[in-house]
Amino acid sequence: MVKLASARESRTYGRRLSRSRAEYINAGLYLFATVVLICGFAAEFSWEPRSGLVLMLIALALIIFVNLHDLLAHLAGIDYRFPLMEFDTQLALVEFAVPVVQVLGSLLFFVGILFSFIQAEKGYSYFKLEKHALGLLIAGPVFWVLGSIHNSCQIYERADGHVQILQQSVHIPFLIGSVLFMVGSILNSHEQAGISHHGLELLGRTWVWLGICGSLMFFIGGLTNVVKVFKMQQINRLRLEKLRGGAQDRLIQGRERHVPLIIEEPRRKMQVEDVNGPAAAAAASTPYKDVLLGR
Template sequence: MVKLASARESRVYGPRRARNRSEYINVGFYVFSVIVLLGGFLVELSKERKWGLVMLLVALAIILIVNVHDLIAHLAGIDCRLPLMEFDLQLALVEFAVPLVQAVGSLLMMLGILFLFIQEKGHDGYFKLEKHAMIMLVAGPVLWLLGSIHNSCQIYERADGDVQVLQQSVQIPFLMGSLLFVVGAIMNIHDQSTMAHHGTDLLGRRFTWFGIFGSTLLVIGGLANLVKVFKMQQGELRLEKLRGGAHELLVQEREGQVPLILDGQRRRQRRQGEEAPLATVPVAGKVTPYKDVLVGES
């Protein structure tokens, strides 16, 4: 899913007065999308399978938009300076990687379903898309699973028990739901290898059931995330804000407190200064170190 509620305010969801409201909308749209996703898989069990695929497309499109919006919000929080991620492990693994990976996974699944609709036309020339569609329907959930693993890399310096319970109630359903999607997609490839199905019939029953269970877990995780964001915005959770990192360095640079120089560059400059040869000045026909000249003159 999208990045979970953070222990620091480094997101820019809009103007300062509308920031909290924008985040509520962001999380709420995700909950709505996974509910539509669950409804799409349920419709797949009926005779109107095409409408089920349309619902899946709509749900995946909303998930894609939510994650892209979340990614832009986090990049805007650091003025889109990607090199700053070297200072902040959570910024790279969670705030940047999670929405990016989730968005790409949603896009791959959308393309896979679109390829199934193209095959539904029944032309032999389109059957070569079948293999690509099945691969995309596996790659998308795999990226979702990777994003769920990255979501577990969030760091809180100090947090009370309520925060930890809500954290686990969000992470575990997302992780298990994504895993069910991966297992269902792999089993679907195995099932369809022994059949001559094409088009929308390539989504087998087992994949549909795995999708139902996985979507249910995503709904549970989304609702828990909504509760967590609400409590964090209302200040009901005792949580120490993260100190340091890329965002704080950027703020210090804006205030003129510290130059934004990488530690590696500092070490290289220090090493080069130590290894540089001393300047020499000729005195009385011989070469004398410059520092000795200064000492002698004093």
């Protein structure tokens, strides 16, 4: 999952105070979603396993919201100008592609859980949803793994060891957790292939236990991400050389070419002084009323 504490020189989706608050809320909301996800898998061993599916749906909805917020925040840094991605590999592969892939994976996993919940709620008349649910439970974590691999491509120029440790401590738990979810869904699909199970019986114990382990890894990654966001806010100017080049630099250069009229006016006065001398400059700066009184 992409984090807003990135290597970009400026995050231009709001004022500094609102940006910092948004990054803290973003990190805290994802951490809360992982806790809800753990409770959802643990509730599968309770007397009311349907409540666990509801908690999973809530957690996945929060994860989708967090990734959409990341996507919009990164695009705001380039004024939503998609052609600038041609000149910035990291922007295209990490800051744009990863939130999109993570949203797709979370959405597919959400729909798979929703199909299982509908079948458990409505009875065994929805047999067609079984195959779709098992397939979606596999496709979602596959997208998570792909997004985690892309997320490891984030680059910092001349960053010290402390920053790199913070970066990897977030990426590695997300990658391990995504792999656990994918393996659990694949094993569950093979277990259910030769058995006639319906409803909540489609979600075997192997899937639940690996889901708990994967959710714990997501929780560890979310916890270290909170630490990373806090540290990056504090040491951003001291230990990290911001990324140069790419889409944001081109956008800033394009803005600097259009000089405002307020800045151009003093330059015109200086040119008048150089060409016509001090008298012409004084006449140019003399108000019209003073000229009439002088006459």
